[in-house]
Amino acid sequence: MWNYQEILCALKPSLVIEFGTRYGGSALFFAAVMRQIGGRFKLLSVDIDAETVSQQTRQDPDIELLSTSSIDPRVGERITRLRSEYPGPVFVILDSDHSKAHVLSEMKTLRPLLVSGDYVIVEDSSVNGHPVFPTHGPGPFEAIHEYFEQHPEDYRHDTVREGKFGFTFATAGFLVRR
DSSP states (O other): OEEEEEEHHHHHHSSSEEEEETTTTHHHHHHHHHHHHSSSSSSEEEOOOTTTTOHHHOOOEEEEEEEOOTSHHHHHHHOOOOOOOOOOOOOEEEEOOOOOHHHHHHHHHHTTTTOOOOEETTTTTTTTTTTOOTTTSSOOOHHHHHHHHHHSSSEEOOOOHHHTTSSSTTTOOEEOOO
8 A cells, every 4th residue: 555655656546446345445445546646536546346335435526436347338438437437547456356457357357547657556466375265366467467468559568666675466566657
């Protein structure tokens, strides 16, 4: 969370996108940090299950909840509209379904929507033995690897940010759009 707030303060995004809401705690955290930074912003949080989202998150005027899969075409359409309403940098965190196929689809969904300087964090790429939970099966780390095989010039790895605290759950997942 410390890393996230530093990225937000440096980037000053006008749009924060979160794939994977669950209870909404991280959405509230991101919105609170963004309010401290100042400036106009919107936070879009996408999850297939709206039942678990807290009332506090639902009532936050800066948070928009979208109940669907993060790879639903309507998500891309909504991001496009929000980008025009909230011009400027975008910060994205991928933290929903951690299967390789799903994360790769999320990354491909975002490909035409992000521009140079936008920041993406692929969470939980530490699973499947990178270095934890070796029995998970192909997940975010493998999705990042395959994406880079297909589109090697789309992002640069922010290895300085990734290594700042000596361990991260987003192994190879701190990405800046070129």
